[in-house]
Amino acid sequence: MKGKTLEHRARRQLSQSGLADTLYRATQRAVDKRNATIEDHAEWERRRDHARQIKLHTLCRIDELLAQFIERAQANGFVVHAALDAEEARRIALRICRDHGVTRVIKGKSMVSEEIALNPALEAAGIEVTESDLGELIVQLLGQAPAHITAPAIHLAVEEILTLFRERLAYELPSELRFEGAAIPPRQRSAIARDLTLAARRFLQRRFLRAQLGFSGANFLIADSGRLVLLENEANIRLSTTLPRVHVAIAGFDKLIPSHDDLATFLHLLPTSSTGQRLTSYVSEIGDGDGRHIILLDNGRSQLLADAEHYDLLSCIRCGACSNVCPIFRNIGGHGYGGVYSGPIGAALLPHLGGIDAYGDLPFASSLCGACSSICPVGIPIHERLLEWRERAQRARGTSGEKLIARAFAWLIERPAWFAAAATTYPLAQSFSRLLPVLRRWSSERDLPEMPRQTFLEWIADEGRETQRREEER
Amino acid sequence: MRVALFVPCFINQLFPDVGRATLAVLENAGCEVYVPLGQTCCGQPPFNSGLVDEARRAADHFAAQFQGVDAIVTPSGSCAAMVRCHYPSLPGQTPLSVPPTYELCQFLVDVLNRLDHGATLVGRGLIHVGCHQRNELHSGDAPFALLRRVSGLELVPSLSDEWCCGFGGTFSVNYPRLSVAMGSRKLAAYEPLDYNFLITTDSSCGMQLQGLAERRNQGLRVLHVAEVLAGAHS
Numbered sequence: 257m258k259g260k261t262l263e264h265r266a267r268r269q270l271s272q273s274g275l276a277d278t279l280y281r282a283t284q285r286a287v288d289k290r291n292a293t294i295e296d297h298a299e300w301e302r303r304r305d306h307a308r309q310i311k312l313h314t315l316c317r318i319d320e321l322l323a324q325f326i327e328r329a330q331a332n333g334f335v336v337h338a339a340l341d342a343e344e345a346r347r348i349a350l351r352i353c354r355d356h357g358v359t360r361v362i363k364g365k366s367m368v369s370e371e372i373a374l375n376p377a378l379e380a381a382g383i384e385v386t387e388s389d390l391g392e393l394i395v396q397l398l399g400q401a402p403a404h405i406t407a408p409a410i411h412l413a414v415e416e417i418l419t420l421f422r423e424r425l426a427y428e429l430p431s432e433l434r435f436e437g438a439a440i441p442p443r444q445r446s447a448i449a450r451d452l453t454l455a456a457r458r459f460l461q462r463r464f465l466r467a468q469l470g471f472s473g474a475n476f477l478i479a480d481s482g483r484l485v486l487l488e489n490e491a492n493i494r495l496s497t498t499l500p501r502v503h504v505a506i507a508g509f510d511k512l513i514p515s516h517d518d519l520a521t522f523l524h525l526l527p528t529s530s531t532g533q534r535l536t537s538y539v540s541e542i543g544d545g546d547g548r549h550i551i552l553l554d555n556g557r558s559q560l561l562a563d564a565e566h567y568d569l570l571s572c573i574r575c576g577a578c579s580n581v582c583p584i585f586r587n588i589g590g591h592g593y594g595g596v597y598s599g600p601i602g603a604a605l606l607p608h609l610g611g612i613d614a615y616g617d618l619p620f621a622s623s624l625c626g627a628c629s630s631i632c633p634v635g636i637p638i639h640e641r642l643l644e645w646r647e648r649a650q651r652a653r654g655t656s657g658e659k660l661i662a663r664a665f666a667w668l669i670e671r672p673a674w675f676a677a678a679a680t681t682y683p684l685a686q687s688f689s690r691l692l693p694v695l696r697r698w699s700s701e702r703d704l705p706e707m708p709r710q711t712f713l714e715w716i717a718d719e720g721r722e723t724q725r726r727e728e729e730r
Numbered sequence: 731m732r733v734a735l736f737v738p739c740f741i742n743q744l745f746p747d748v749g750r751a752t753l754a755v756l757e758n759a760g761c762e763v764y765v766p767l768g769q770t771c772c773g774q775p776p777f778n779s780g781l782v783d784e785a786r787r788a789a790d791h792f793a794a795q796f797q798g799v800d801a802i803v804t805p806s807g808s809c810a811a812m813v814r815c816h817y818p819s820l821p822g823q824t825p826l827s828v829p830p831t832y833e834l835c836q837f838l839v840d841v842l843n844r845l846d847h848g849a850t851l852v853g854r855g856l857i858h859v860g861c862h863q864r865n866e867l868h869s870g871d872a873p874f875a876l877l878r879r880v881s882g883l884e885l886v887p888s889l890s891d892e893w894c895c896g897f898g899g900t901f902s903v904n905y906p907r908l909s910v911a912m913g914s915r916k917l918a919a920y921e922p923l924d925y926n927f928l929i930t931t932d933s934s935c936g937m938q939l940q941g942l943a944e945r946r947n948q949g950l951r952v953l954h955v956a957e958v959l960a961g962a963h964s
Contacts, residue, residue: 263907284889587911620901623897624898662781701906702942702944707744708744708746712749
């Protein structure tokens with residue numbers, strides 16, 4: 257995405273008419289459904305804590321569990337590859353395509369494939385790539401990146417998808433669904449959305465039938481059974497992993513869980529958090545390798561694992577709930593973050609995976625409301641990670657105006673009389689608010705409160721309350 | 731019970747009535763209240779900017795001011811969360827020793843277990859519980875437990891009740907566009923509702939929402955929960 261800083265991208269995103277309306281509507285609907293699905297809050301908290309324990313336990317024993325997974329997966333007939341970075345993962349994927357003479361690929365939804373920029377690499381090699389998840393297909397046709405971890409087309413209104421399908425899929429509205437004007441009448445919305453979905457299905461059916469290779473991600477890699485588990489609602493992953501003669505799954509090693517017994521917890525937490533479903537429509541557990549390929553990706557994960565403060569970011573199960581509840585995300589959408597991952601978890605992860613130079617400002621663009629930490633189904637205190645990023649960023653910076661101001665502020669904090677005296681400049685500052693950047697940025701769209709005649713502590717001093725207490729102590 | 735009243739710096743400066751109301755509520759509830767005159771700021775502004783050494787200096791000053799009491803009570807969920815949740819993580823040679831610190835509603839409900847304060851406020855009120863009260867103190871229900879017992883008060887639920895107001899301290903001036911966008915969404919959700927005032931647990935959230943509303947000439951009367959609870963006996 258163009259725009260160097262989040263500030264620039266946010267400005268652009270905020271100026272897109274209707275974007276925030278669409279995002280607020282869609283994310284609030286997801287959060288409401290999630291909340292309605294969780295009936296027993298104490299039980300939810302227990303499962304959440306259990307999930308966190310499983311994930312942290314896995315990360316602490318990753319070498320052992322990874323070795324076990326590889327051994328068992330190979331015994332199951334999978335061909336297992338390890339890729340240290342995106343470049344190596346792409347090379348492996350391309351080699352598999354070449355070995356099998358593949359020219360047409362169908363893909364199930366996979367954020368890791370976005371992370372390694374798989375599609376451009378395949379296309380550059382002359383391979384036709386089709387995203388088979390409805391939302392992914394829509395953003396692919398638009399030439400965009402996914403705008404949300406689990407709901408790639410969340411930023412689009414049905415009208416925009418209608419226009420896109422007319423242009424790209426030669427779609428025509430059936431006569432009974434035609435309407436006047438630019439906006440779809442509310443009563444026809446769901447019927448039109450349904451018809452558009454059927455149109456996508458017809459298009460995808462042809463692509464499925466001619467694909468020679470299917471790519472997928474994985475939601476879970478089970479160490480003790482060497483199996484892959486995939487969750488979805490559209491059956492496109494089931495088709496992508498069974499119909500073409502070759503299947504390649506690509507996953508970060510953070511998708512490992514120790515045992516099949518641990519799966520149930522996540523099968524509950526993930527869909528509830530994501531869409532408010534008790535269970536996704538399709539859960540695929542693939543145990544018969546049959547020559548399928550698994551590419552295990554590192555791409556910065558080992559380095560993050562060694563980060564004692566932040567390694568729990570690897571326990572993310574990519575449910576997207578933190579984005580749904582995030583007021584920043586709701587205003588700027590996934591494209592505002594400028595990276596593959598978005599929302600609060602993206603703001604915490606991207607500086608690790610993509611570097612602090614490119615993404616160092618993301619952790620600062622947060623009101624630190626903490627809604628992400630409260631909703632996270634694996635209990636990652638996401639907003640605390642953002643706070644730690646701020647601390648790291650400040651430590652890495654030299655002397656700055658902000659630091660000098662903070663130092664002066666700390667000096668005042670330690671000297672109550674000076675602190676009070678400094679505060680009396682407020683009315684003066686207020687009348688010069690256009691000259692002071694801080695007040696100007698507040699005042700551009702907000703009024704400032706008036707200064708009362710007496711502060712609370714002045715009133716207390718007048719009343720003699722504090723001295724009374726001190727004397728009692730003596 | 732001996733409690734120290736911690737009045738956050740901007741409440742001291744801009745909303746002294748909130749301090750007086752908090753004092754009244756605590757004394758009415760039978761607490762012996764001490765107000766250290768040397769108190770200044772908890773250090774949240776530098777902390778949120780990642781300047782933890784400066785925040786630690788503020789924390790040391792805070793700890794020195796608030797000794798010898800059973801509890802510290804403050805009419806701000808955000809400043810209470812700073813002390814309760816973030817002081818322990820601050821760098822420093824010696825451990826910080828601070829008496830247990832509570833936001834006012836949290837203290838009244840969890841410590842005193844006193845829900846009815848004999849307050850009266852006639853009208854329909856929107857409630858905005860600050861995010862740190864909910865997500866850091868995990869005490870989002872306490873204000874409701876108290877406000878449900880205020881006679882004459884009808885609570886008006888809004889779709890946006892759990893949305894952040896967009897203040898976020900330094901965030902409000904570092905990212906003014908985002909901050910304003912967030913607050914505007916909240917106000918827009920209030921528009922179709924029939925209400926007389928907005929009751930909030932944090933004056934900073936109140937300042938953000940009121941500042942936005944005033945600029946747009948959208949009437950919004952903001953009350954702090956302490957002012958509501960002090961209502962009948964001041």
